[in-house]
Amino acid sequence: MSSEGLPESPQAVSRDVFRRACGRFATGVAIAGAIDSSGVPHGLTVNSFSSVSLDPPLILICLGHAIAAIDVFRQSRHFGLSVLHEDQRELAERFAMRMDARFESLAWRRGETGVPLLDGALAAIECETRHRLAAGDHDIFIAEMLRATVGEGEPLIYFASEYSRLSLD
Numbered sequence: 001m002s003s004e005g006l007p008e009s010p011q012a013v014s015r016d017v018f019r020r021a022c023g024r025f026a027t028g029v030a031i032a033g034a035i036d037s038s039g040v041p042h043g044l045t046v047n048s049f050s051s052v053s054l055d056p057p058l059i060l061i062c063l064g065h066a067i068a069a070i071d072v073f074r075q076s077r078h079f080g081l082s083v084l085h086e087d088q089r090e091l092a093e094r095f096a097m098r099m100d101a102r103f104e105s106l107a108w109r110r111g112e113t114g115v116p117l118l119d120g121a122l123a124a125i126e127c128e129t130r131h132r133l134a135a136g137d138h139d140i141f142i143a144e145m146l147r148a149t150v151g152e153g154e155p156l157i158y159f160a161s162e163y164s165r166l167s168l169d
């Protein structure tokens, strides 16, 4: 049985097909961040961000049960999302690498809700978690967008397991 209580289909695709099929859906890239009970920021690279509802303004991210900061996100009321600019690929790589203190020596600030937000992002979003659902090996965090500042520029793209840029011409 899956974690939602539904039987798993014997016809489910392999992990490889799943990854390659999902990888054909191009996304932007964001850094999700939350503060632990000692005030230390934690974060990781995500592309599972999606808008959910306009009224109320809800978004979601999916976080793996195995990520180092899963309990920080589960326990904190708020989290931040910094949507990356095309020139911020190094940040995407850093926040997907195994390392402690990913925010150390970076230019970041605390939003009004205390969440960590990276300087230079295309959008800086502050969210309050409203629902958390376990789904397979991830938790889905559905959250209300409380604040957002929006910048100008082109986004970093993730497609077929590679970083890319928009090229519309």
Ligand SMILES: Cc1cc2nc3c(=O)[nH]c(=O)nc-3n(C[C@H](O)[C@H](O)[C@H](O)COP(=O)(O)O)c2cc1C
Binding pocket: 029, 043, 044, 045, 046, 047, 048, 049, 062, 063, 064, 066, 067, 068, 069, 092, 095, 096, 097, 098, 099, 158
């Ligand atoms: C482009 C990209 C998008 C990712 N999106 C997600 C995501 O949405 N959710 C997630 O749990 N992990 C995602 N990951 C993986 C995490 O960033 C990475 O596994 C995480 O940093 C795990 O390390 P940690 O356990 O040390 O935090 C993504 C990685 C990359 C490179």
